[in-house]
Amino acid sequence: MIRPEDLLHPTPAGLYCPPGDFYVDPVRPVDRAVITHGHSDHARAGHGSVLATRQTLAIMAERYGDDFAGREQAAEYGQATAINGVDLRLVPAGHVLGSAQVEVRWKGLTMVVSGDYKRRRDPTCAPFEPVPCHVFISEATFGLPVFRHPPDGEEIGRLVRSLGQFPERAHLVGAYALGKAQRIIRLLREAGWSRPIYVHGAMERLNALYEREGVALGPLLPTRDLPRGALGGEVAIAPPGAIQDRWARRFADPIPGFASGWMGVRARARQRGVELPLVISDHADWGELTATFEELDPEEVWITHGREEGLLRWAELRGMKARALRLVGYDEEDERPDEAAEGA
Template sequence: MIRPEALLHPTPEGLFCPPGGFYVDPVRPVDRAVITHGHSDHARAGHGAVLATPETLAIMAERYGADFAGTTQACAYGARVEINGVEVSLVPAGHVLGSAQAVVRWKGLTMVVSGDYKRRRDPTCPAFEPVPCDVFISEATFGLPVFRHPPDGDEIARLLRSVAQFPERTHLVGAYALGKAQRVIRLLREAGWDRPIHVHGALERLNRLYEAHGVDLGPLAPATASAKGDLAGEIVIAPPSALQDRWSRRFADPVGAFASGWMRVRARARQRGVELPLVLSDHADWDELTATVDELRPGELWITHGREEALLRWSELHGVPARALALVGYEEEEGE
């Protein structure tokens, strides 16, 4: 059996595949990159060649401009591409639109790079698909037992109950522009909210991109208010930074809400001045992380970034050899 390090190993630029001559989600410009999804800590501009799903390439072009890489190659879910004798395929990760796990095969060895992922249903992207592998390379953003995310429907119900309780106030929901905002909108639609949802201008381009890829967001309207009482009883979706901005003061006594897995930590909600914390995460929680490892039972578990120690210990106790790669450059905030 070939040693896994011969196929993929950590470098300052990110995970490198020597026989294929490519990196997975490199944090610096490289000659050839495989990108798992469009969040800026994983998808950077300036690479010589980029392989990704069509949706991720569209997201990168929207964010960085059409010339974000020297060349691009779209790889649909399930398709197989050979790079210098190494087979690469992309399968759904369930994180955001276009997000994928990178499946790398060479000389009988299969390694899967999860990218960022979650296991629960998301109405804006295909569900995570488990792939049997010799080595599973997993994130651990929420790799502590304290992080057990409640059902999405319960959090959306809390938001709608607050809207009903305070019809004189605007509910201002902070949600990251790629993935979280569109997911909150779709969950609201599924919960029966059919009125226009007002959105900050910074979300408009990605909202249009999601709709162009078949995600119906329903009636949207600009989050504009000419008088202090405008948009009372309405829901406004905005980037989290806007909650602390002067922009937010134009609305009717706004209820500040924030959709994030970090809202499980009360101190974070208090630091941000969040009145209505909504525990909605686009990452796997502790139970999803451990259930995925238990389901796959890989020969080895490698942990790329996040809370590594607890998942290392859990894996040790459950008979799965594990190591922490301690990769740097993957931020916790942009995608969560």
């Protein structure tokens, strides 16, 4: 009887599979990596070989250059593959474009590495697909009962109402360049906002990639070269760092906004000087995390990079075996240093 630790276990380089001799989302360069999605705390350059979805490989190439790895292997969702006798499948995680859970099977044991995931609808990526497994490895970014994100439509509705109430002011929304920015744009379109949306230069290449992948974003215009006092009554989306930077001061009496699950914490919004906090997250909240555990009902859950204690206690009260992995090197949502403002 093999133990889960024989198939996957944490190491300083990341989650390692000894029989397959590969890592999932390693935090340092390794010979063979399986990557769940394109955010930089999970997808790093310099590996000898990378297996990921085609979209994640395209994102990595856009961010790091075509030579980001020695060799690339694209796998479609649901496609069966194997590494050194260990069976793998990539399954949608619902986090960002191309994001995947990694199903790992060996000698009758099935483990699923979720990466980052969310359960609610996202018009920019494939929805999360539950996979029956013996061990489910879950993130816990918002793993406390206080985190219950409101419906996305309500939050976007607040932005649209503010645009109507303050037509003389520029509405600047901080959102990360990969995933969050494109989701905000699509949600605005679904809310009926058909006017051009202005985007910071740091967003342009990834917006173009999403468009190439069939995610229609509608008319977008750059913010560079606009005159002072511009964008009254308009929406501009930029990296969060730019909202508090000189970049923002040239626009018409700007209303600083920020789209993040952390905006449900009022102290964080005040600390950042956010006038219009939008509680929109690309991670599962407490209710979605616990509902996922109940739906999958695995023999064991492993909880990592986040607030493990609350979920460990929840599992204990329900007789579900659980442990904290305490993997290092993964940043909280909206705290990634590489997503700072760049360009114009």
